[in-house]
Amino acid sequence: MDVFLQQVVNGISLGGIYALIALGYTMVYGIIELINFAHGDVYALGSFISLAILALLGVQDEVHGAALIGVIVLTLAGSMLACGLVGVLIERLAYRRLRNAPRLAPLITAIGMSFILQNVMQLWKGPSPVPIPQFIPNPTIFHAGAVEIQLKQVLVVVLAVAMMIALQTFVQKTRMGKAMRATAQDRDAAQLMGININTTIAVTFLIGSALAGTAGFVSGVYYGTAVFNAGFAAGLKAFTAAVLGGIGNIAGAMLGGFLIGLIEALTTQFISDQWANVVVFSVLVAVLIFRPSGLLGESLPNKV
Amino acid sequence: MRGVTQRFGGLVAVNALSFTVEKDTIVAMIGPNGAGKSTVFNLTTGIYKPTEGQIFFDGQQISGLATDKITKRGIARTFQNIRLFAFMSAVDNVMTGEHVQMKSSMLDSLLHTPRQRSEEKRVKARAMELLRFCNLERDAENYARNLSYGSQRRLEIARALASDPKLLLLDEPAAGMNPKEKEDLIVLIRAIRDSGVTVFLIEHDMHLVMQISERITVLDHGEMIAEGLPADIRTNPQVIEAYLGAPTI
Amino acid sequence: MGRFKLEGPRAGALVMAACLVIPFIDRNGSHINFLVDAGAFVLLALGLNIVIGFAGLLDLGYAAFFAIGSYAFAMLSSPQFNIHWPIWVMFFVASGIAGIFGILLGAPTLRLRGDYLAIVTLGFGEIVPQTFLNLSQYTNGPNGISSLDQPTFFGYKFGFNPVPYYYLMLVLIVLAILVARNLRDSRLGRAWMAIREDELAAAHMGINTTAAKLSAFALGASFSGLAGVAYASKLGLVSPDQFKFNVSVFILSMLVLGGMGNITGVVVGSLVLSSLDRFILPQLTSFSHDVMHLNIDFTNSRFLIYGIIIVLVMLFRPEGLIPSRQRKAELHAGDTDPSVAAQEQQEYNKAGI
Numbered sequence: 001m002d003v004f005l006q007q008v009v010n011g012i013s014l015g016g017i018y019a020l021i022a023l024g025y026t027m028v029y030g031i032i033e034l035i036n037f038a039h040g041d042v043y044a045l046g047s048f049i050s051l052a053i054l055a056l057l058g059v060q061d062e063v064h065g066a067a068l069i070g071v072i073v074l075t076l077a078g079s080m081l082a083c084g085l086v087g088v089l090i091e092r093l094a095y096r097r098l099r100n101a102p103r104l105a106p107l108i109t110a111i112g113m114s115f116i117l118q119n120v121m122q123l124w125k126g127p128s129p130v131p132i133p134q135f136i137p138n139p140t141i142f143h144a145g146a147v148e149i150q151l152k153q154v155l156v157v158v159l160a161v162a163m164m165i166a167l168q169t170f171v172q173k174t175r176m177g178k179a180m181r182a183t184a185q186d187r188d189a190a191q192l193m194g195i196n197i198n199t200t201i202a203v204t205f206l207i208g209s210a211l212a213g214t215a216g217f218v219s220g221v222y223y224g225t226a227v228f229n230a231g232f233a234a235g236l237k238a239f240t241a242a243v244l245g246g247i248g249n250i251a252g253a254m255l256g257g258f259l260i261g262l263i264e265a266l267t268t269q270f271i272s273d274q275w276a277n278v279v280v281f282s283v284l285v286a287v288l289i290f291r292p293s294g295l296l297g298e299s300l301p302n303k304v
Numbered sequence: 305m306r307g308v309t310q311r312f313g314g315l316v317a318v319n320a321l322s323f324t325v326e327k328d329t330i331v332a333m334i335g336p337n338g339a340g341k342s343t344v345f346n347l348t349t350g351i352y353k354p355t356e357g358q359i360f361f362d363g364q365q366i367s368g369l370a371t372d373k374i375t376k377r378g379i380a381r382t383f384q385n386i387r388l389f390a391f392m393s394a395v396d397n398v399m400t401g402e403h404v405q406m407k408s409s410m411l412d413s414l415l416h417t418p419r420q421r422s423e424e425k426r427v428k429a430r431a432m433e434l435l436r437f438c439n440l441e442r443d444a445e446n447y448a449r450n451l452s453y454g455s456q457r458r459l460e461i462a463r464a465l466a467s468d469p470k471l472l473l474l475d476e477p478a479a480g481m482n483p484k485e486k487e488d489l490i491v492l493i494r495a496i497r498d499s500g501v502t503v504f505l506i507e508h509d510m511h512l513v514m515q516i517s518e519r520i521t522v523l524d525h526g527e528m529i530a531e532g533l534p535a536d537i538r539t540n541p542q543v544i545e546a547y548l549g550a551p552t553i
Numbered sequence: 554m555g556r557f558k559l560e561g562p563r564a565g566a567l568v569m570a571a572c573l574v575i576p577f578i579d580r581n582g583s584h585i586n587f588l589v590d591a592g593a594f595v596l597l598a599l600g601l602n603i604v605i606g607f608a609g610l611l612d613l614g615y616a617a618f619f620a621i622g623s624y625a626f627a628m629l630s631s632p633q634f635n636i637h638w639p640i641w642v643m644f645f646v647a648s649g650i651a652g653i654f655g656i657l658l659g660a661p662t663l664r665l666r667g668d669y670l671a672i673v674t675l676g677f678g679e680i681v682p683q684t685f686l687n688l689s690q691y692t693n694g695p696n697g698i699s700s701l702d703q704p705t706f707f708g709y710k711f712g713f714n715p716v717p718y719y720y721l722m723l724v725l726i727v728l729a730i731l732v733a734r735n736l737r738d739s740r741l742g743r744a745w746m747a748i749r750e751d752e753l754a755a756a757h758m759g760i761n762t763t764a765a766k767l768s769a770f771a772l773g774a775s776f777s778g779l780a781g782v783a784y785a786s787k788l789g790l791v792s793p794d795q796f797k798f799n800v801s802v803f804i805l806s807m808l809v810l811g812g813m814g815n816i817t818g819v820v821v822g823s824l825v826l827s828s829l830d831r832f833i834l835p836q837l838t839s840f841s842h843d844v845m846h847l848n849i850d851f852t853n854s855r856f857l858i859y860g861i862i863i864v865l866v867m868l869f870r871p872e873g874l875i876p877s878r879q880r881k882a883e884l885h886a887g888d889t890d891p892s893v894a895a896q897e898q899q900e901y902n903k904a905g906i
Contacts, residue, residue, distance in 0.1 A: 035668040103667045109867040115860030281676040375759035387754040404759030413739035
């Protein structure tokens with residue numbers, strides 16, 4: 001039982017990472033109906049950028065107190081900013097021109113973009129996993145029997161939930177958020193209302209990619225490594241999470257993320273880690289066949 | 305149709321609709337926008353399965369069948385928003401329409417057997433004939449999207465006729481046409497009926513409807529409010545009320 | 554506008570004659586070897602072209618069928634289980650098995666929208682080699698299966714000389730091109746095009762879209778089966794890392810570069826990228842090293858380069874080098890107004906393309 005509960009804890013932390021990535025997928029799909037294949041790679045980029053910032057700050061071991069807060073803030077902010085900008089750049093360079101092209105075109109371009117990102121990272125830091133300094137102290141905060149919850153795990157979940165709340169608030173309460181929702185529902189009408197579509201879409205990518213950057217930071221901190229092809233598998237799973245929760249639906253992405261994290265952790269423990277990917281993928285196929293609108297319902301542009 | 309009801313979520317698009325279209329006639333379905341007319345067509349061609357009720361064709365139940373099976377039974381249609389294969393030539397569009405009439409198996413297609421090749425010739429010849437029937441032979445090799453609007457509407461009809469249907473559903477065939485084109489359309493529809501095809505059309509142009517229909521069904525808010533001869537429909541008070549003022553008769 | 558008349562029978566005969574004499578002119582074994590490998594990829598590209606180019610189904614896991622074909626051969630024509638079916642039988646068996654898997658893996662995707670279909674096929678593309686890796690009692694896991702049988706042709710044993718494989722590949726490619734062309738100009742080909750354009754309208758033509766899509770998957774996969782047998786038999790071994798996602802994308806880039814939907818384009822695109830991979834990139838590496846004294850390893854960065862090629866082509870010439878007329882029109886639909894397009898089309902008609 002303890003093993004089960006421990007895996008639940010692990011799964012939720014893992015799920016937090018997936019949730020953050022899934023948010024980006026769901027937002028972009030909701031607004032331009034494109035699966036941004038490169039999104040997973042932006043996540044991987046986030047861990048590399050965090051690594052670079054830590055190196056810049058000269059961090060090698062655990063840091064404490066105010067300095068800790070400072071390092072976290074700087075690294076996180078830097079990662080989010082850099083990834084956000086990369087996302088905007090990708091949209092501007094590769095996707096914008098193809099917005100009205102037949103659907104195959106931007107999809108193929110996204111694949112190409114994904115390849116480019118992955119290989120840039122591989123050339124930058126090599127094909128093997130690169131270690132990231134473990135600068136956050138990690139005491140066990142809570143334990144009952146053999147079940148432990150560590151600080152880092154709490155950090156992941158808190159960060160993910162905080163981001164989602166911030167995102168929901170942004171989308172519901174701000175003017176840009178309203179513009180995003182309008183564009184997602186009916187692009188032409190939104191344009192006629194005076195909304196600048198290009199800016200709105202760019203902001204969507206900015207936020208989605210920044211969240212991926214957050215996930216990259218979190219993953220780096222949590223796992224202690226960064227590897228160039230982390231984006232592929234994680235991206236696939238996060239996308240599954242987005243679909244599971246309901247594509248286009250922000251709360252759905254969060255729910256889906258945590259669920260997929262749980263599924264993966266439990267499968268790894270009780271079956272084997274080799275089959276974990278297969279199981280998650282089967283979830284994707286099952287959802288698409290039996291309940292394509294996801295658990296919380298999808299939210300897509302209306303096609304008249 | 306018998307007692308057909310179609311619900312979408314909480315919306316009742318069609319409510320307990322029952323009517324019959326007789327063979328070898330031209331029947332029109334009219335009604336204000338949103339009355340459920342297109343839904344009737346969509347139900348008939350299998351896009352939706354009725355929430356309640358059944359649809360019969362030639363004595364057999366077709367409600368709930370897949371669209372391609374319904375086409376095989378002999379029902380063809382055109383669409384309100386033209387759904388031609390835009391990047392295929394006009395003649396290719398019509399040849400695709402002949403799909404159900406062709407017997408080539410996959411093996412024949414793979415190997416281009418003599419049987420396949422002679423069938424292709426026959427199919428192409430018939431496609432050209434249909435294009436001629438609809439006055440489109442000049443545009444045969446042009447992409448469908450490059451045709452004029454009126455020509456595109458006629459091409460859709462030609463393509464629908466290609467499957468040799470017994471019943472042809474025309475969804476607002478005169479939309480966007482000028483008076484001359486409408487006159488030609490009337491001639492065309494009569495010729496289609498004379499060749500043994502029953503025509504069931506949705507149309508808003510009352511002048512055209514009155515000229516061409518043998519019977520008219522009137523829908524409003526998903527229910528049939530009148531059915532009968534054109535002369536009777538014209539003077540039916542409920543119909544006039546549904547349209548909120550006399551249409552151009 | 555393309556003016557290539559490579560599809561005319563005269564040009565075809567010329568190309569064929571040229572191909573037949575190459576091994577006599579160029580005695581360099583490694584060149585012939587390259588051509589055989591490139592040939593396998595031409596087959597793969599032609600197969601994928603059926604799925605994506607004709608039927609419009611974005612299959613991102615195509616390498617899976619290549620794997621299935623190769624492993625089928627490896628398990629039925631090698632010391633692995635001590636079954637030694639002759640290669641001529643294996644061609645049929647492997648393409649049949651691959652075709653069946655095409656149907657199995659295609660079936661869940663039938664009702665999916667384009668993007669979702671792509672992701673699911675991508676997933677399958679991952680699962681299949683992973684499964685071959687995991688089931689090590691049958692497949693030797695990461696080591697793969699080696700010492701695969703070599704073909705014999707009426708008593709002549711193939712051995713390590715690539716030349717007979719070259720002619721074998723040539724025959725397969727010619728067959729594949731003929732089959733692909735036949736399919737395109739047939740009832741099934743039109744059904745595929747209709748489905749690609751407007752699935753609802755296609756159903757109204759009486760087209761059984763399920764059967765048509767599954768046929769596309771099956772036929773496309775069967776080409777891979779053929780390629781898998783030929784490739785594995787020449788290489789003499791098979792292992793799971795020959796079939797990663799990179800390979801699927803590599804084949805996709807051949808279609809993108811060459812011109813999706815156009816048979817000639819696909820062949821050309823395939824040969825161009827194979828040459829890039831095998832010759833041009835290593836040359837560039839040594840060039841940059843010797844002449845420019847820069848240490849750029851182009852070979853290692855090749856996936857980066859393919860990614861860039863894909864993006865650039867999609868942005869600036871999405872119809873590819875040798876476009877199918879239809880595809881070019883589709884992709885530039887927003888550019889011109891109908892009357893100009895109609896005129897352009899008349900000119901295409903006259904050029905006989």
